[in-house]
Amino acid sequence: MNARRIRRRVVNGVMTGLVGGLSFLAVLALLLILGNLVVKGASSLDWNFFTKNPVPAGESGGGVANAIVGTGIIVGLACLIGLPVGIGAGLYLAEFGSGRLGWTVRFVADVMNGTPSIVVGIFAWTWLVKPMGHFSALAGSVALAILMVPMLARTTEEMVRLVPHSLREAALALGYPRWRTSLRIVARTALTGIVTGSLVGVARIAGETAPLLFTALGNLNFTTHILEPMQALSLQIYTYATGPFDEWHRLAWAAAIVLMGLVLLLAVAARWAIRQRHGAAR
């Protein structure tokens, strides 16, 4: 009897240690990846890196200015397309989404949320690149927007649903028409939540590579023309990491720091926005 009690105690201790150790391992993986990025890339982050365009293979020096600007343009354009559609669809789901159409949209959004990004990439290719006859930043932005819209619709819906019904009733009782109630009272109240969802959505598409492979394609030169092929940081990292030159590998690590920094900034900002909301609610 006593031996059994000791055994149970030991099992308890061992398993507690084990799950703690596993958690430590998961955090360790994150710290290792971030640590390696800093160690291998930070030394290459100089003025040239941010201001110069790539130089031909084999030469040293050069930077990724074109890719930084390209990522900005492609992601910005994706937001212009994706944010209104995603947030509008989310508002529809929250305000009018109790019927059959609402159910369908919700189901479709969930299905599209799990779609592999490479599949969206080849879809954008058949839809835009093939008819237009050339690769373009615009096609890349559309692909990224398609990835962002379903997620945005669902988070917006959730956030708007959290708004207490009494607010809506108060506005309607004061003679506000429904559309103004919905926009000025309900959506306004849920605004921080919607902003959080948008930031998470942007963070998710900013690092995407697969949808850009056959749409934005990449470009060695600096361009701001959205109907031309354009370089993005993620594409640049892919090219440099799989290439044979040490110089390229060095630049890949540095570019990865920049991309990671951008994504982390968005993720932390989203986190901060949530804090604000909970703070205000209390």
Place this chain on the structure above:
Amino acid sequence: MTALPIEPVAAPESRWGVLRGANVGDRVYRGALTVLAVTLPLLLAALVSELVVSAWPAIRRFGLHFLWTSVWDPVAGVFGAAPMIFGTLASSLLALVIAVPLSLGVAIFLTEFAPKWVRQPIAFLVELLAAIPSVVYGLWGVFVLIPFLRAHVVPPLRAVLGWTPFFDGVFYGNSLLAGGVILAIMIVPYIAAVSREVLLAVPSSQREAALGMGATRWEAVWTAVVPYGRAGLIGAVILGLGRALGETMAVTMLIGNRHDIGLSVLQPAYTMAAAIANEFSEATTNLYLSALFEVGLLLFVSTVVVNALARLLIWRVARGTAVGSRAL
């Protein structure tokens, strides 16, 4: 600004119409939102039809043979996707074997054992793993993970298990093992976040009852909490599988990209997503392109099925609560 009708002699009916919200502004607002919402089903329909139309020549030419033949010869125009289907399944299963204990451990630790003050920070750090772009995982895998595997993991594995067919052959770096390990790290945050929400949704009376009967904390977790949330936990794992199936960049950079079916995890393999990423731009014939579209279609259908299954299971456990909303 007023929403009342400008009509000076308004009949009672129209005034009631205002109150019921049937004015122009409301109709425009509702119409605009409906148009935006309808975009989603239309997009999905366009996506599915484009994939089917583009894949049709290959579907008609090869039929079901596409699924279980292994010859992939663009020059001869013969395509069979069995090696990539095998590679996709093998790498995802390998990833699950590693990721499931890890993420369940994280979820159990965070909900049941960890002191209150470390829960939020650890949960945040694990979630950050999901924020790292796939291509950065690939970069890290090529220059850090593969050298590490070569130096510290593969030699002991071969010493102990080298006699089995799973650890046969020479390890060159890019391999099923490297792809599986990177996939595992990538899906841990998803499985952990959803599992954690599922465990949080288990009523505390379950724990209290077990503890009250004299169970140790671990016994309470293992006999009362985990079984209660089993369907949700399985859902979380299947959700991770869905992520792993469609993951492209990191796997493309690490798995070795070889059209071959082999049992050894030390050998290069191929996945469906990697095949599209590598070969799409060099597909010169229509049939070649069409075969790649069929691979894309297969990938799409399998992720849809897997995700639907996962959602069903998760919903069953915690209906009403926003389970894993952030991770989904």
